[in-house]
Amino acid sequence: MSGTTSVPAIQWTATGLVLPTESVILAGVQADYDAAFGGNLNPALNTPQGQLESSTTAIIANANSAIAELVNQVDPDNATGFMQDAIGRIYFLNRNPALPTTVQLLCTGGVGVPIPVGAQAIDTSGNIYVCTQAGTIGSGGNVLLSFANQQTGPIPCPMSTVTRIYQAIPGWDTVTNPAAGTVGQDVESAASFEFRRQNSVAANAHGSLAAIYGAVIEVAGVLDAFAIENVTDNAIDGPIDNNPNSTNFNVVAHSLYIAVTGGAAADVANAIWTKKNEGSNMNGNTTFIVTDDNYSFPMPQYTITWETPNPTQYSFIVNIKNSSALPSNIEALVQAAITAQFNGTNTNGQRVRIGSLLLAASFYGPVAQCAGPSVPVQVLSIFIGSTFTATGSVTNTSEVLTITAVGAGSITPGTVLTGTDIPTGTTVVQQLTGTPGGIGTYQMSAAATGNSGSEAITGAGGTAQQIGIDQQPQIGSIVVNLL
Secondary structure, eight states: OTTOOSSOOOEEETTEEEOOOHHHHHHHHHHHHHHHTTSOOOOOTTSHHHHHHHHHHHHHHHHHHHHHHHHHHHSTTTOOHHHHHHHHHHTTOOOOOOBEEEEEEEEEESTTOEEOTTOEEEETTSOEEEEOSOEEOOTTSEEEEEEEEEEESOOOOOTTOEEEESSOOTTEEEEEOSSOOBOOBSSOOHHHHHHHHHHHGGGGSOSSHHHHHHHHHTSTTEEEEEEEEEOSSSOEESOTTSOTTSOOOEEOSSEEEEEEEESOHHHHHHHHHHHSOTTOEEESSEEEEEEOTTSOSSOOEEEEEEBOOEEEEEEEEEEEOOOTTSOTTHHHHHHHHHHHHHHTOSTTOOOOOTTOEEEGGGGHHHHHTTTOTTSOOOEEEEEESOOEEEEEEEOTTOOEEEEEEEEEEOOOTTEEEEOTTOOTTOBEEEEEEESTTSSEEEEESSOOSSOOOSEEEEEEEBSEEEOOTTEEEEEEEEEEEEO
């Protein structure tokens, strides 16, 4: 039998590797040993030769598994750890380090007072936030600027918690955050890294949306981005993505719409400027002047415009079956699982992104496993949005819901609405004015079919919600019910 073996080899097929099972490997090893000792060898595994055969089988099976793992790691879809880092470096990419929580702060003070990059504010928990986008307090006595936490990671920043100026600037009087911050992240997960690698392939191109997106998403500190364009000769007065769950805003003809969360304004502007086609118009609520330093003085300057998405909170209702086997902290475990899945901080997770479809089904697995493998959690249902009863009205062909009184609960995006002249399946997209979750006006995902007048409006959580291209999704309240 010199130079031969009865142990089958790994099969290399067009669709991947096929490994022989351990039982087949063992049969081959037994045949080899039997031939080596002249035949009639006792095949019992509790004999000395049987133990040697078992050990040899395990060694071969482990080696086969190691080869299969190495082959899988060469595939970008499966690669993790240092092998994924190696694939990324082929595209001149490095795994993102942990990123800080970012927040829009309303700075109030004297007209004309500049707020420079590096200005600092502090929240009620002692977290310091540093200005990443310089600005000047306008005629209204305030300016909205981007700040980032000094520390990295998923540090929450609830609404109205950044309330003190940490480093005084003459003329800058007060600060607050009208909306919750966008939670940061730990070191980039395998899924997020692969998502970014796929989109970065176009970064070496020029003029295409993919090129602009690839450049923007690579900017240090950028947590999320979205790119789309209006290729028509006319302005679009409504959702450019044909998505009813986007705010109706005017997008000028032949223009780009880029939404960006995080990153220094100068870096974002430069990424857009270096990749967009000449003469293309832009849209958004944020501007920065880029100087073309390829010339001597005076150097041309260009105003680059993009959208800083409105932070929008999505609430969850989680119903699980009560059991004496559940740990006492099951509510906290469920909330942590939902939060980690939403923010993409779990293993191989990816955060909920601008313009994505938020599905309740994506959270069943994490909740079911949140108490560990020995304590399965029986998930009855998961809903996006809150429950409430209120008094309100709608107007024919309008997407605006007006709430004049709230009886119980609160109103959040994703809630399915019920009321006269409200089409079936209509959801709350976002609040437009008023007290958060209470009295005020709300954008609906569909226009009303008539004038309802003052009437009872009810809401219940739904199973899916399309996130607008002008919304930065954030985790809201998580209600856990043991039934």
